[in-house]
Ligand SMILES: *Cc1c(COP(=O)(O)O)cnc(C)c1O
């Protein structure tokens with residue numbers, strides 16, 4: 001896994017990762033395509049050499065490329081630019097949102113981290129770049145995933161750029177906008193008559209077959225590397241705020257992984273002295289839809305045991321009924337004094353429109369969910385309106401046009417003449 005090549009802009013050329021560690025029992029394993037613990041079947045995550053992380057400086061990061069690879073020294077793969085499988089995602093805008101803050105009754109600065117501005121228009125480009133770079137370093141010959149939509153787009157696009165074959169698995173009821181934006185890259189696209197959870201289960205079986213021995217499923221056999229890509233959404237926000245961690249963050253949850261990794265990124269930055277924690281620490285909030293809310297419901301019921309659900313509703317990119325990182329998301333939210341909530345389809349549509357009208361950012365249903373939950377958290381007093389807050393928009397509205405297509409349209413329809421304009425009241 002390690003590389004001795006020194007790359008321009010990167011003074012660290014070897015991976016700071018020391019191995020994989022079980023999130024449940026802390027058993028350690030070498031870096032490899034392994035995602036479950038042999039001792040307890042718990043999920044594995046990347047463990048780092050603390051001394052290697054501690055050597056990273058702000059100046060080094062700031063001198064790096066204008067994308068996620070500026071944080072290569074904090075990631076498990078891709079230290080050598082020549083090995084990267086990437087569309088160079090990241091450094092997406094952190095948009096100041098005073099009008100949204102005012103509408104919600106938030107008095108402190110409010111920011112939207114707009115990750116729809118990535119190459120395939122969702123935050124998934126971050127996780128895919130890291131996972132497929134690790135996959136290439138580990139010698140895999142074909143790229144794959146089980147997807148709720150955005151992951152499929154991103155894996156297909158990355159495979160096309162790298163010239164590596166891909167085979168992507170999706171539920172057959174996915175939005176047209178996500179099917180087309182995956183299929184266009186020319187890889188194999190398998191629509192499965194079932195839910196995402198069925199797709200994921202099938203992929204877990206396929207990965208064990210001889211025919212798929214050479215295939216990296218970004219969120220199955222190389223999942224520990226995939227998950228680390230999400231940390232860059234934490235690093236970037238801190239860097240964009242001048243190396244400060246915001247007091248509150250609101251994050252959409254599907255598997256719950258993104259939420260845990262933003263929290264992990266903040267912890268790492270503080271531990272290695274790169275960023276300052278806010279007074280009293282940061283607080284993490286999670287957002288789900290009412291049609292798929294198993295993590296939030298577990299928190300509300302004061303348990304860590306997630307009861308899987310059969311997802312419904314328009315927030316399809318978040319529709320994971322049996323969320324793998326759910327218990328860890330609950331742990332992060334509890335530890336930081338946060339909360340989780342969920343929004344129904346009507347509230348999600350209203351969230352999309354409110355965000356668009358107040359910031360100029362057109363989010364997909366996941367972003368609408370997060371904004372709707374932000375509103376609920378303010379209204380219920382769970383989120384402090386006097387503390388700086390960052391809300392994450394993780395995907396692009398053009399991919400889920402149907403969500404709001406029946407609610408918005410031309411405000412006037414007129415004949416092409418001044419008379420037409422006058423009759424419509426446009427000339428007073
Ligand atoms: C996948 C996805 C998420 C959440 O991902 P998890 O890490 O599985 O919780 C959020 N928003 C969008 C748009 C996504 O595609």
Ligand SMILES: [Zn+2]
Pocket residue numbers: 022023024025026027037038039040041042
């Ligand atoms: Zn274990």
